[in-house]
Amino acid sequence: MDLTPADSLISALTSRTPPDRAGIRSSSTFLSPDPGTPTAPGVASVSQLNTKLAEYLSPSDLKKVKEAYRFSDEMHLGQMRVSGEPYISHPIAVAEICADWKLDAQAIMAALLHDVMEDQDVKKEELIERFGSPVAALVDGLSKLEKIEFQSQIEAQAENFRKMLLAMARDVRVILIKLADRLHNMRTLGSMTAEKKRRIARETMEVYVPIAHRLGLNNIYRELQDLSFSHLHPIRYRTLAKAVKAARGNRREVVSKIMESVKNTLVAAGIEAQVYGREKTLYGIYRKMRNKRLSFSQVLDVYGFRIVVENFAHCYVSLGTLHALYKPMPGKFKDYIAIPKLNGYQSLHTTLIGPYGTPVEFQIRTQEMHRVAESGVAAHWLYKDNEGSLTDLQQRTHAWLQSLLDIQKQTGDSAEFLEHVKVDLFPDSVYVFTPKSKIIALPRGATALDFAYTIHTDIGDQTVATRINHEHAPLRTELRNGDIVEIITSASSRPSPTWLTFVRTGKARSAIRHHLRTINLSESVELGSLLLAQALAALNLDSDIPPATLERLLNESSAKSLDELHADIGIGKRMAALVARHIMGLNDTAGQPLQARVTSTDDDVPVKLDPVIIYGSEGVAVQLAPCCQPIPGDRIDGQLKRDQGLVVHSQECDVARRGRSKEPERWIEVQWGQELNRRFDCRIVVLVTNERGVLARVAAEIGESDANITFVGMDDDHDSLMTQLRFTIQVEDRVHLARLMRNVKRIPGVTRILRERGQWANPPG
Template identity: 80%
Template sequence: MNLNDSHSSLESKPADTASVALTAMRSPVASISSASHINKHTSHLDDIDSVRASSANTGVASITALTNRISEYMSASELKLVKEAYRFSDEMHLGQVRKSGEPYISHPIAVAEICAEWKLDVQAIMAALLHDVMEDQDVKKDELIERFGAPVATLVDGLSKLEKIEFQSQIEAQAENFRKMLLAMARDVRVILVKLADRLHNMRTLDFMSAEKKRRISRETMDVYVPIAHRLGLNNIYRELQDLAFSHLYPMRYRTLSKAVKAARGNRREVVNKIMDAVKTALTEAGLKAEVYGREKTLYGIYRKMHDKHLSFSQVLDVYGFRIVVSDFRDSYYALGSLHALYKPMPGKFKDYIAIPKTNGYQSLHTTLIGPYGTPVEFQIRTRDMHHVAESGVAAHWLYKNEEGSLTDLQQRTHAWLQSLLDIQKQTGDSAEFLEHVKIDLFPDSVYVFTPKSKIIALPRGATALDFAYNIHTDIGDQAIATRINHEPVPLRSELKNGDIVEIITSPNSRPTPNWLTYVRTGKARSAIRHYLRTINLNESTELGKQLLAQALVSVNLNPDLPDSLIDKLLNESSAKSLDEIHTDIGIGKRMAALVARHILDLVEDDSPSIPFQQYGDKISNKRDPVIIYGSEGLSVQLAACCLPIPGDGIVGQLKRDQGLVVHTDDCEHAKRLHIKEPDRWIDVNWGEDLNRRFDCRIAVTVTNERGALARIAAEIGESDANISHVNMEDGDANDMTNIHFTIQIEDRTHLARIMRNIKHLNGVSRIVREHG
């Protein structure tokens, strides 16, 4: 996924044109033909619609479709501001074209038209027209403030990627740009509405890109923008983005399914008409005024159902879908009763999203009935207001301002989610981690549970009681010790189910542990736990980072004792407040010691290019001293659970983001696979002297399955001065032998060898091995 190529991958300077292929069947945006560039000296804004084309591109530039649409709900003064924004944007993009050869200005116009379909306000329409001028044409925010006011400039700034500053990796740059956009969205949801319009038009015009860029941009769309559209209830965009991304990710599958659906449509017409007529008659006889529509599945929806449920095409298409729109809330339930009287309902296939709306505000009754010829028929029943929200989501705030009262709940849900982004940001170490947490929270499937006071809480499917605790409040999560679900005591790791009543038991002495990260599901919980662990391990992480940086500086022939002038320059360029902050970042894996050392070397060479090392002392040996492991470093150094290294083993260290240093045995198969993926994150480590703790180790003993066998082995381990922390016995085999697995606490390999030798001599023991996995 490439978050850095969000929209400018489709845009370019004259040397690298980008594409536009406006498809009339998809949107009124298609009414824009080949747009031209405005003459810089045009002074009459009212004549903008008929400006001549530039010499490079013939054709007629027109924002007539846009102005016609926004004039339906904007005043003349607002319309004038939109035209002024158009003029400025056209001037800034003069000479810039897309890969189709069309003037670039056609893209901002198209984005503005999509926003106009939602009846977004004048500031959002202006931002849509101007959304690329800061990034592509180096227009400063101050200039936009002076010309168009602070609100418009802030929206445009939120839509622009960061200036081309140096990042440690391309992934970090992508994540940081995405974080900037999401935080701007949290403050003003119009940012993401314009961004989604921008992404939608780019996806509609992706045909001119290379196959590799199509896949990369489509994958990003599917991973990030589709879930955001769903989370905000923008179902029309959600479905179209899914299908467009699917068509570019899997073009052969898309074409095959498209042909199959067209062929099946004719065969289904008779059944569809029969159901439609029967439903309309039943509703009329019940005295209900309702609109009945056939509901087509999207191609991606068909593909995903076939893939996830291992169904054939005919099995998926055998389910018919209809939507019933009624006038008011009560009629929804009356219509449901009429349908259940007409066809028999399928058990377990009814969902009431009116009483308990989805997290994005969606409300409908869902029911599946057995229709004619025994075919399943799915119905969605909703009011007209619910239908507007279901299709337009949070954008309905602008679309249907007169009905704002009915959208209060949706707005509150959206505000709560956007506020959670700010909460996660405050506790998150860096942009990549922030993006990870947000993507977790974008999963559409939800589970609905209740507090003891009957308040409904929506969480992602798979969430645990600990997620629930953090959802209530960070302090509740940090101090959680137990939970009751449906009045029964259960562990905090227990997964929640729809309808559960959840109560959290807290203690002021309870604190988060690293193990909690293995069973929380929400971004908010993960970010809060990580924030706490980072805070308590600050000193340990700082010391580890200091050691790692010293080693990295030695490897590039620099003295680890840096002069103050060099430290000041490093802090200025790295945006860190102190050298200890850089050490801490290295210790928790946020920064790579090798990259920081390389940066310092560049600063040295810039100061004295002819004799770069002279003013900082002589070069020192290029010998890389290993990091010394004592086993008592705390959470900043962890012994890998996959291989459980012990003193005497050959070891290697992996610097893992936000987990510090993870130590593996040098023959660990898991470590070898990780090394191939991220070779730069591995460093040399050695055991220190005078180790003052015991280390976990796993052994497996094959023994005759007889009374007293376990007791004899356990006694021998105790007599060998070791402790048993865990034991597990398998069922016996046909030869009346069984395997017993022990986790024991020992001093080193010599101690382990003595224990294994003593156990081997016991009666009934046929085999003993050390387990690494």
């Protein structure tokens, strides 16, 4: 975990011998420094840590921390950092950062001990005996993040990310200590090679910065960003730093004038407030220049102002006072007090036109809001067993961390876990309401189905429809701030693979994939078994595969069992015909006779298989294509689609025609079964004259024809003489549909009716 350097090597410490487990006296002092003794450069001094801890820890807790320090000092005795600085300075620095957050004694002890398991092979049992189980668990959680060897950099990041988040979900103090560790490492990165600096900075920017932001640790978030930027793009960093330094002088007059005006205006309004000038971080300026393609001179809001007032009401009074002083910019006001950010951040944001036409950003908040804004979850880190006693911030953080455990249970590989979780780390959120006015925060672009899974996995799995702002809407509808979302469920409903194409949150994707892999595994196995049996029969082979052949088949195909092989065939990962020919080849090499070998087994000669019978109730393993929505009576073909199973298309479908020409080997013959005990969706378009009551007459006739309407839409052009009504209806077969269409055609006002084969631009969810 050594990333750092500081200044110089101390000969007195380099001569110290490595620790002896029997117990060695440490040459460093803790909690009793002699103020009259000068400290040589590089010696690990703990006076600052002592001062910070004495402010809030009890004497008994200080004693425990002292014991942890002594043990850590003994274990790291003689160990140096890359710069030659004694290693114990690193744990002290990490503990000091944690002390700034006023973490408890257990967390401070873990910060001091966080490297002893990794570097000195100290066993967890020894830590439990000396310092208790909670401290040992924290140290163990931190050590597990560093101990794994990886095959690739991508895998390393994903696995490291996953373990860190899981450790964090069990105890958020693990991630706070880990972030403090990374911050000190980044502050002292100077002695590393340029390549190692870039690698560590990139990992920090991609993994640790978003976590710090998500937890509301804004001070660390900003510092880690700037430190990473300085090592990833050192020339750009130095150039921008020089430009900002020069701009400070040029803009000092503007800043002073605004500061004075704001203070006087607030005093006149009777508001006691602290006003701070605030400079944007270098990385924040760089990102704005890059994203908006601006030069530095065009970035006008390098400076902002923060106003900290006594209470909630004064925030809004201050806002009105500022808007009277300077003209606000339209669309640049955000109320994060009424609706806090996902990480608990609260403030009023407004941008005003200051002197000389310069845009100036103001943030207005209370002291408590300011504390949370700077320290985030660390400001409310106290752990309570009773969830009802948690603050809103704690509850939101706890719910997010718990969702990570849910994703972990449903996700097999690290890369997929990283894909799920990265989406949820970035705080560009949309805020919607439940019917009972509870606020739910979702990532930007989240859909109504994401909302359902956010409420509960079972709710998402059983979703059939949604109402947004009291009106029916497709499940794929993207939510907007302030939407009121109601989910309609059915116990018989199950997730569809098509849902994966539009859900946005990691939790929803993970839950849908988990359902498709596990709950519907039996359906995929059954379909795969049927397809393989047909392929074997076409080659005149017995479907009972000899044990020796089966063992070789599983070994060569990397399948763990025959069921797994059948499931892969059922979801389209393997082709039944190719597996059957593989079995034929294995039989040949094993010297086993084939049952009535077919006359030709050349790969260029297609094998004729019996059609697969479709009943429409097979479940997720067999789907009716949404593009053409085949119904009984249509001529149909089947496409084995990877990860979706068998997709049934009408032979007249344009999508099917293109698919057959591109991948003919993935298409098989299918036909409808004789007894079908369900109804099938299809779409019709009705052209009507634009007159009163025509929609009601058409809908009534559809109902009289014993069909169910599941969706209705119409043209937006209400001034036209003719209107197109679009329906999704449920019918038994083509005969039923033809009878319905004849009945509708006879209605006065209906000029034309046809069945819609193509997919609508905005299909129902």
